[in-house]
Structure formats: C-alpha cells, structure tokens
Amino acid sequence: MAARYNLQPHEVVLLKDESVMHGGFWSAYTDELMLTNLNLVLIKKGMFGNSKGVLTFPVNQIKVHNQQAQAVIGKATNGSDLLEVYFLNGQEKFAFQTGGKKKLNEWIAKINQAVTGEEAQPNSGMALPGAEMVAGVLKDTLGVFKSKLGSKAEAPVRVASKCRGCGAPVAGFQGQAITCEYCGSAQQL
Numbered sequence: 429m430a431a432r433y434n435l436q437p438h439e440v441v442l443l444k445d446e447s448v449m450h451g452g453f454w455s456a457y458t459d460e461l462m463l464t465n466l467n468l469v470l471i472k473k474g475m476f477g478n479s480k481g482v483l484t485f486p487v488n489q490i491k492v493h494n495q496q497a498q499a500v501i502g503k504a505t506n507g508s509d510l511l512e513v514y515f516l517n518g519q520e521k522f523a524f525q526t527g528g529k530k531k532l533n534e535w536i537a538k539i540n541q542a543v544t545g546e547e548a549q550p551n552s553g554m555a556l557p558g559a560e561m562v563a564g565v566l567k568d569t570l571g572v573f574k575s576k577l578g579s580k581a582e583a584p585v586r587v588a589s590k591c592r593g594c595g596a597p598v599a600g601f602q603g604q605a606i607t608c609e610y611c612g613s614a615q616q617l
Contacts, residue, residue, distance in 0.1 A: 432482070433462065433469050433471060433484070435464065438466075439464045439465060440464060440465050441462060441463070441464055442463045442465060442542060443463040444461070444462045445460070445461050445531070445535075446460050447524065448460060448470070448522055448523065448524055448525070449522070449525070450523075459471060459472050459473055460473065461522055463487075463538055463542060464542075465542055466486065466488075467484045467485060468486075468487060468513065469482065469483070470485075485520060487539070487543050488543070489515045490539065490543050491514045491516060492543060495544055496540060496544070498514035499512070499513045499535065499536045499539040499540065500536065501532045504523060509532055510523040510524075510532075511524070511532050511535050511536070584601040584602070586600070586602075587600065589617060591615065592613065592615050593608055593612075594610050594611040594613070596608055596611070598615070598617070599617075603617065605617075
C-alpha cells in the first residue's frame with residue numbers, strides 16, 4: 429500500500445517536490461515533500477517506491493524571527509545546499525536532488541508565506557550595517573560639489589514624516605535614506 433496524505437477540507441497544497449532526501453547518512457532522494465497552508469508533509473518512500481510512512485510538521489510550529497519564518501539554506505556534511513527548517517521542538521533538514529539555490533529560495537519564500545502571510549524578503553539583513561547612512565552622506569557630499577562647480581543643484585528640502593514600520597516621527601531631507609531610531613526599519617523620505 430502506497431503512503432498517502434489526505435488533505436483536510438480547509439487545507440490546500442502550496443508547493444510539492446519529489447526526489448527529496450530527509451534523514452541520515454543512508455538516506456536517498458526517494459521522498460516527496462509537500463507544503464500546505466497547514467503542514468509541511470514528508471511522504472517517506474523506499475528505494476523501490478515502497479511506502480515507509482508520512483511525517484507531518486505543522487507550519488504553526490515553525491519559529492519566527494523578525495517577521496521571517498526560520499527556514500534557511502544550510503550546508504550538508506558533503507557541502508551541498510539543503511533546506512533547514514527550525515521548529516519550536518527541533519529542526520528538520522531536506523535536500524533536493526535538482527534545482528539548487530533557486531529551488532531552496534522558492535521553498536523558503538512559500539514556507540514564509542504559509543507561516544507569516546508574507547513572502548520572504550530576499551537577502552534581508554545582508555547589507556552592511558550603516559551602509560544607508562554612508563550612501564546618504566555621499567549623496568549629500570556630491571550635491572555640495574555639484575553646487576560649487578556651477579551645476580544647478582536644487583536646495584535640499586527638509587521633510588518630516590511618520591515611520592512606515594512603527595509610526596514614529598522621522599525627519600531628514602527629501603530623497604534621503606534614513607533608519608528609524610525606534611524600530612530600525614530603513615526607508616526613503
């Protein structure tokens with residue numbers, strides 16, 4: 429009898445892949461992984477397609493940090509990329525036979541969407557700390573040079589607004605990139 433997973437009446441499939449590896453050293457790319465709006469489902473299969481059972485991992489048990497589900501690209505002991513999902517009570521690792529990082533990023537985005545309701549932000553947190561401030565200073569410096577060299581640079585316009593992240597007051601020059609001092613979200617005035 430083949431391993432099957434029956435969807436609940438209010439459950440829908442978001443993403444599905446075959447040739448998935450889960451487990452230890454002796455594992456092979458024989459399993460099937462399915463993401464629904466309620467569960468991450470692993471259908472375990474043997475080398476010859478025989479049923480080995482179904483494992484379900486509720487998506488509401490996936491850890492969340494900074495509004496991002498804790499599903500990340502990790503490394504296997506052989507150096508290949510794999511999907512690591514951190515749950516409240518442990519961690520699971522899944523390797524895909526094909527697709528590389530593009531497939532892993534697709535799974536991360538869909539898992540994040542299932543957990544938080546929003547797509548994962550690509551490369552979130554990857555910018556150097558303070559890079560926005562340096563860019564703003566360089567922009568202002570170039571503006572000064574332009575004005576001294578005879579360019580008809582417009583005078584900077586001072587603006588005040590509310591933070592898009594938390595609603596706190598923010599101020600600066602129009603077009604300047606700033607970081608909210610209360611919640612740390614980056615935005616452009």
